[in-house]
Amino acid sequence: MEYLPTHFSMRRFFDATMKRNKLFTGLSVIAVIILVWALLPKSPDTDYADEGEPRTRPATQLKIGYVTIAGALPLFVAEKYGYFREAGFETELVRFKSSNEIAIAAATNKIDLVGICATNAVLDAAVASSTRFGAFLLNGYTKPSETEQATDYLLARKGITLEQLKGKRIAFFPGSISRVFANLIFPRLGLAVEDVEYIEMSPPNWISAMETGVVDAVTAVEPFAQMLRDRGRVDVLVEGYYAQVMPNVPLSGAWFVAGRLPADAEARIYSAFGRALDLIQSDRERALRAFSDFTKISPDVYRRIGLNRWRLIEDDEARESIRRFVAILLESGELRKAPASYLWAPRYAP
Template sequence: MSGPKFRIAPALFLLACFSFNGAAFAQAIEKPKVSIAVGGKHLFYYLPLTVAERLGYFKEEGLKVEISDFAGGSKALQALVGGSADVVSGAYEHTINMQAKGLPITAFVLQGRAPQIVFAVSNKTMPNYKSIADLKGKKIGVSAPGSSTNTMANFVLAKGGLKPADVSFIGVGTAAGALAAMRSGQIDAIANLDPLITMLQQKNDIKIIADTRTLKDTQAVFGGPMPAGTLYTTAAFLKKYPNTAQALANAMVRSLKWLQKASPSDIVNVVPETYLLGDRALYVDTIVKGREAVSPDGTFAQDGVKTALATLQAFDPALASKKIDLSKTFTNELVKKANAKYK
């Protein structure tokens, strides 16, 4: 009896070890398949998301991530609210707006520490532009109504004495449609991001009136640091799938750290060819201009979230009357652990 038991024991031991490790892995990732919604995936604003996907960082954390691209951040938010997306790669300020509406969502990774949004007027339809007052009654193109591009435009207008109702906002997306709308004269101004803005600049299609692609320019526009792209989700998701959220944070922090060291050519070689809009040199120029906007470690700064709230309240009287608990709009707990893992 002792002979067969002895021979079988090692096999059972190995099987037990394998089963234990497999079970531990399964327990670690409660929801291996995760859907992420994003509004304008090709934008430099969301480059960390693309890098994490293309370099296989999500997969190495045990995740199968499916990314759905929408015309703008407000559309991506709708996907989360409607239940067709688990997580959004989107602007931080949506967490504040949704708390005001009674839906708690929390940002858990900061992708960008400057919005990278540029507000510019058309040299075609407004060659004699002098001040914000000239925009009254004009058509302004944004990625999608309610998106971060719309938020930035509203804030710039408010500083110049105009209300959102004084202009007409038109959703034009973030790619070829926006380019065509500006060059054909369908819109008089635009709030959008790179690489689109740099392309319009190169052809002298626009005159820039507010730029947030660098930390210095962001400070000048908003009066403080302004958090930009994040990963955010519902408070319910974070509570139900904490290890899944941690895996997402791990992959994103790893991506941010890779971006700190990568050369422009390294980055160009990682992103899909379509991101280059047919102009590799332009995309490289975009990377060089906007590099400091990328968060180095995914951490939210307290003064930044305060700036975001003040920005929204500046043009939204309804929000100004709401009591917002900023501590519930973001968490640094997951990125703290991710940074300990990927130094």
């Protein structure tokens, strides 16, 4: 029998022992890593399959319709400061020229959320299309007071008075909402809508139209009203034009389309708007920076404008104000029929 040299046997034994030790050490390190990972807190945005592998939950796509006016500030704030993103949404803000366009887009599944829209336009679309909408944020227009500035005005070229508006050309915000309010307000000013030349015009065109004499007056909302006043070529005929109908009139708001989004998504959106309102209340300067992102208008303009009175639908006064406004629209004939329900009711508390 032939024997291997002793030093060879010892070397093989030593190598085998080292391999076993390395394997044991490696397995121990892996076990420690797994244990530490298991004890770490899990991200709320991470989903775990049955086999234990992490899978990131994709953000919910959210297409939001809006018009570029100061009343849309809560939407702009929530977008600029990441409140939608933190709530799990990837947003696309779609700009429209009028509330009627937004309401139609929502009723025909072109957008997922109404970021701001005139109340009458939404209610008309609801009745015409059998689409159910639910207001969750109301945008109030107010008269000036010791603590609040007006948010809208009836402005005329220098030297033109209320009595001289007959036969004059007046610019109105596009959409049915302006005619509704003109029908309600002009008689209180001693005028009828038929007494003036009614012209629908987008806000960015108001300044040049007034300065060149294309129109003689305009029912202006912020920030464009402030820009017109800054130029010193207009007279203020009415402060708080829309609030002539009723104090803190809920002219517009943000709306859910019933069944379009899951209940938990609605709750997260509601919370994001709530955070936006908190920032507007606590840090006006920071909140107003959101305007510049969407309008490219100097922040200096926004520092001097009156802000709307926004209220979430959980507020009792908010619910009462929109019910009263709808009653006025029905009584005056400006709204033929109101849907049975138009207020958002959370399917569970946000």
